[in-house]
Amino acid sequence: MGVSFVLAFLLALAAVVVPGFLLCTSFGLGWRASICVAPGTSLFLYFAVSLGLGALSVDGVLPLGAGVLGVAAVASAVAWAVRHKTGWHPAIEQPALWVMAVYVAVGSVLFLILFARNSGGLGWFLQYNDNSAHLTSIKAMVDGASTSPVRSVMYGSNVLANQSPLPPGTSGFSAPASFYPSAYHNVAALVLASGVGAIAVVQNAVNAVFTAAVFPLGVCVLLAQVTSGNQKAVLLGSVACGASYAFPLRALVVHQNYPNVVAFCCIPLVCALLVAAFPVDDGGEEPAVGVSAAPLALLLVSVAGLVDLHPNAVIACALAASCFLMGRVVPAWARTLPRRFTSVLLFVGAEAGILVVCLSVWLACLVSPPFASAVGFLWEWTLPVGDAFVQLVLLGLRIPVEQPVLAAMVAVGLVWCVTHRGRGWIALAYGVFAAIFLGNAAGSPTVKRIFAGFFYTDPDRTAALVGLWASIVAAFGLYALFSGVTALLRKAWGRRGECTLPKAVPWAVAAVVCAAFSAGNYGEALAVSSYPKDEGRPYLSPSEDLPGGAFAWQEWELQWVSDPYHALFYRKDDAGFMRRVVAITGHDDLILNIPLDGSMYAYPIDDANVFYKRELTGPDSETSQALRLRLNEYAESPEVQKAVEETGAKYVLQLSVKGPEGANYADYERNRPEDWVGIASVTPDTPGFKLVLSDGNMALYAIEPMPVAKEQAAEKSQGPGRDGASDAAGAGEAPARTVF
DSSP states (O other): OHHHHHHHHHHHHHHHHHHHHHHHHHTTOOHHHHHHHHHHHHHHHHHHHHHHHHHTTOOSHHHHHHHHHHHHHHHHHHHHHHHHHHTOOOOOOOOOHHHHHHHHHHHHHHIIIIIGGGTTOTTOOOOSHHHHHHHHHHHHHHTTOOOOTTSOOSSOTTSOGGGOOSOTTSSGGGSOOOOOOOHHHHHHHHHHHTTSSOHHHHHHHHHHHIIIIIHHHHHHHHHHHHTTSOHHHHHHHHHHTTOSTTTTHHHHHSTTOHHHHHHHHTHHHHHHHHHHHSOEEOSSSSOEEOOOHHHHHHHHHHHHHHHTTOHHHHHHHHHHHHHHIIIIIHHHHHTTSOSSHHHHHHHHHHHHHHHHHHHHHHHHHHTSGGGHHHHTOOOOOOOOHHHHHHHHHTTOTTSSOOOHHHHHHHHHHHHHHHHSTTOHHHHHHHHHHHHHHHHHHHSOHHHHHHHHGGGTTOHHHHHHHHHHHHHHHHHHHHHHHHHHHHHHHHHHHHHTTOSSOOTHHHHHHHHHHHHHHHHHHHHHHHHOOOOOOOTTSOOOOOOTTOSSOHHHHHHHHHHHHHOTTSOSSOOHHHHHHHHHHHHHHTTTSEEEOOGGGTGGGHHHHHOOOBSOSSOOOSOOOHHHHHHHHHGGGTTTOHHHHHHHHHHTEEEEEEOOOOOHHHHHHOOSTTOSGGGGHHHHTOOTTSTTEEEEEEETTEEEEEEOOHHHHHHHHHHHHHSSOOSOOOOTTSOOOOOOOOOO
16 A cells, blocks of 8 residues: 555656646756746646647547647747747746755655544545545546546546436536536546556545645745745745644545645745746845746746636635735835835835725626635634634634644744845735635625635635645744844854854754744644544534644544544445445446445445446436436336336445434435435335345345346235345345435
């Protein structure tokens, strides 16, 4: 398992870095900076190529991979030729390679210790309903479905036309065009198609690439731009990156909205390109504001690439860009003006104009049709204003815990940024993200939608934004602490008659500051070795009196929701039973199933050809309705017989009863127990079905040919039911069951 994970991690890293790296270096960026910012450009290439393939009705991951590499090579050659003809020489700070390695090492350790060791293992997966869609999409692309974001459907060309439960014209090539970001699934599908590991291993590896490499390296290169290459300041950011429990690791736990999480991971690299695209020279007598063409071009394509991960990440980048304009570019421009009162008016007018434009665009987007589904969603979570403010200041954010060490460094970092030229926009951006969180936490429904509508008014996503930017601000807090300690040491050295500190001393101070912060911020998670469990109840959030702090809370929550033996839908006993099922049915025979009993994961995890590949999120076909509502009438009902014949169904699957939480979690109609009585009511005594495998309340039935089914129905109507059916594997008769 470990070898498969490492191989999948390396392949995923190559998939998100190599295409963009070719283009970035051809634009003249140094190779180290190119590694850090390449994922944004790579995502754009996946976006553009998948759109083109979709327009040509070319499906599958092989054309996608070949197309991305081909386009990257051609575009790189063109960019190289243009650069050499025009003389582009982009100035972008490059972090030291060893510092980049420290960032990735810290990110990897945090992922392995705080996430992987608590999540059921590298080969297990989390199971809120979002992840059934992600896993199914990844598997479908490998099996030949569309990779295009405008043709992304749950039942694509990988599914036979007669084996989709959706109404005619809503799946496959006949489906109407609709946008759903697919870059995350594209990358995962390419890695899965290589055969290096199972789909759960691949998904965990892709998530690790973005949270342990892309996000840290993005912060690394951003700090390099803001600090003009101050390697000690950049190094200190390595332990602050990911210091908030809210992002990125807990964001992986909540809802499994992975495309949104990995999109947020790319925000720092986009901001780094933004700073490089509009360089400000404060070194001369008068500051100068310029425009660098190469970083600007890469910035634009990276922002476009984020659309194919999640559009609200573009909104977040736009907020940061607005803060950069107001807090960095406009003040630098104003300092070039003559020292007159009219210059003050020009400065105030420019700032006010940018603010008005930003607010106008924000409100216009809120009421625009493309954002209607996100803005219309209302998350029922509200705190009193005082409580919300306390949780923001102490960085508990979504949950009533504190991160005092991080909160202290953020406070110091905010003061440092405000009092040092060129850093104020960092503090301003933090204030904007904090305002979004507060408005969402304490506001009325209307206020929630205005402040956080682009983020589904989801408290976890708004908390993630604050946590993301808190990591950046905390880096400046650590640098302020480092600067204070080294200043004291210089004074002490001066009193001893020494002119300067030995070169090794500042680096030693930086190492001590990193170690002290790490122990204070992350150590509480390691201090708690075990967490309480109550296996007799459905999933509940961890209690407020849990020992430890925020990371301990997160660890306990993760252990609770990912326990393979008590998971929400698909458990170890289901997995073992499905292996036996597939040994009987093969990978092609169609199996009728109840998705929320866990079998919605049977297609991506076990490669079983189940009819319902996830819960129903909209209207289904008449054929589907006949099967899920009346399958138990198969022997007597011509309508059901026709539905079975049309789909070519061969088997009926019933996985283990999950208790009320499985049914209660369904967010959509047509997923309640009464909506699946036709399949759930099949027993060994039901005419037309032969029990071939059972284990407890799990069962697999073969659908008998019609003559046999009618004969069984006639026998049942004439006398008592059959004595029972034998399990092909020697198990006893499966009992009658209720759905879920």
